[in-house]
Amino acid sequence: MNTGDTAWVMACAALVFIMTPGVALFYGGLARRKNMLSVLMQCYFIMCLMSLQWVLFGYSLAFGPDVHGIIGSLEWVGLRGVGFEPNAGYAGTIPHLAFMIFQAMFAIITPALIVGAFAERIKFSAFVVMMLLWTTFVYDPIAHWVWGGGWLSNLGALDFAGGIVVHVSSGVSALLMAILIGKRVRTNNHGFAPHNLTLTVLGGALLWFGWFGFNAGSALGAGGLAANAFVTTNTATAAAGLTWALIEWQRLGAPTTLGIVTGALAGLVAITPACGFVSPLSSIVIGIIAGMICYMAVTAVKSKFGYDDAFDVFGVHGVGGMWGTLATGLFAEKVINEAGANGLLFGNVKLFFIQGFYLVSCIAYALIVTWILYKVVDAIFGMRVDREDELVGLDLTQHHESAYTILE
Numbered sequence: 001m002n003t004g005d006t007a008w009v010m011a012c013a014a015l016v017f018i019m020t021p022g023v024a025l026f027y028g029g030l031a032r033r034k035n036m037l038s039v040l041m042q043c044y045f046i047m048c049l050m051s052l053q054w055v056l057f058g059y060s061l062a063f064g065p066d067v068h069g070i071i072g073s074l075e076w077v078g079l080r081g082v083g084f085e086p087n088a089g090y091a092g093t094i095p096h097l098a099f100m101i102f103q104a105m106f107a108i109i110t111p112a113l114i115v116g117a118f119a120e121r122i123k124f125s126a127f128v129v130m131m132l133l134w135t136t137f138v139y140d141p142i143a144h145w146v147w148g149g150g151w152l153s154n155l156g157a158l159d160f161a162g163g164i165v166v167h168v169s170s171g172v173s174a175l176l177m178a179i180l181i182g183k184r185v186r187t188n189n190h191g192f193a194p195h196n197l198t199l200t201v202l203g204g205a206l207l208w209f210g211w212f213g214f215n216a217g218s219a220l221g222a223g224g225l226a227a228n229a230f231v232t233t234n235t236a237t238a239a240a241g242l243t244w245a246l247i248e249w250q251r252l253g254a255p256t257t258l259g260i261v262t263g264a265l266a267g268l269v270a271i272t273p274a275c276g277f278v279s280p281l282s283s284i285v286i287g288i289i290a291g292m293i294c295y296m297a298v299t300a301v302k303s304k305f306g307y308d309d310a311f312d313v314f315g316v317h318g319v320g321g322m323w324g325t326l327a328t329g330l331f332a333e334k335v336i337n338e339a340g341a342n343g344l345l346f347g348n349v350k351l352f353f354i355q356g357f358y359l360v361s362c363i364a365y366a367l368i369v370t371w372i373l374y375k376v377v378d379a380i381f382g383m384r385v386d387r388e389d390e391l392v393g394l395d396l397t398q399h400h401e402s403a404y405t406i407l408e
Helices: 003-030 033-063 073-081 096-118 122-148 151-155 163-181 198-221 224-252 257-273 282-305 314-329 349-381 385-391 392-398
Strands: none
Touching: 003 033, 003 096, 003 198, 033 073, 033 096, 033 122, 033 198, 033 392, 096 122, 096 163, 096 314, 122 151, 122 349, 122 392, 151 349, 163 257, 163 314, 163 349, 198 224, 198 257, 224 257, 224 282, 257 282, 257 314, 282 314, 314 349, 385 392
16 A cells, blocks of 8 residues: 555545536536526535445445446445455555545536536426436446446546546436426526626636546556646646637637636546546647537537537537547557557557447447436426426525525
8 A cells, every 4th residue: 555645546536526516616607696506506415415325335336346347246335345455456555445435526526517408497306316316327337337347448448537437428418418308498688698707717717626636636646647647637628728719719709708718628528538648749639629629519519409508518528528538549658558558640540449439339328328217207206397486596496595686
């Protein structure tokens, strides 16, 4: 056991934890005044609910002893057998408990990302049940496939910190739920303008800050690999934010604060699967392309198809994660991480096709299971609030409180 590695991973777990309040503030600022607290409540409730789910059975399903490459067994239910000694299968220099709590923070933030798709119109009771089921039947199995010794890891798929496990799984599920729940009720000609971009910028800053733990912490040790992940994360983020701002400047005549923050978030998402496998120079290219394609997804694609993904979960997390997964197959260099492989640009065509298969299979699984879960929960609880409750706002109708004295 290495005390330096242990301290690093536990500190990174705390950094990842702060990302969920960051998501809450990012989304809360984008919401209308009357729904501010509902967004914060959904994220905070997830922090509590998923913390317990993970300890009781989620960790065992995701990382427990493998069952036919599909799921972890229930051998570690209630953290039985998860103690102070390292687990050589995952991290040989830190306590098993430290690895468990680091991974818990990923299980918390992933369903919280989905909140931004159906914001301002979901019934809270249905939301709670849906997110618990989604984490159990979508997130936990995919995490096992990739990180827990499942069939995709045996195939050679690479995902350093969760491009598919976290971002694509949540992004495509969010898109489907946004379509199934329907568009928000429009009450004026101003659409759904953010009510407080200052909070959104603060949330974006917390996400950028916490992402260093998210990505560099996934090295599971304080060494060169963590340093590389840290540098590539910051570099890709800066490149994507700058790209988004320049596109707006050229197309709209001025760059916007919301634009550069959203662009930076797209860069964070795109570099996540690749950060421990690519060089800083490659991360610049990944960031620039992320800024370009996510901008198009949030503007042109969303406008063309007309879905109401309230805070662009799919356009940023889904599309950014897809690009990052494929980019790993392009730019990966085995010299950076011996556990990885060279990508297409370094002579290994096979990895790019593995990444593509990994992407398609996880998207299909997430969509199918999310659709089933949504239909079941909607039939039992009713997923959407009444029109009158939506017009009043979820702060008052779902939680009997308000963030501000003025509703609209």
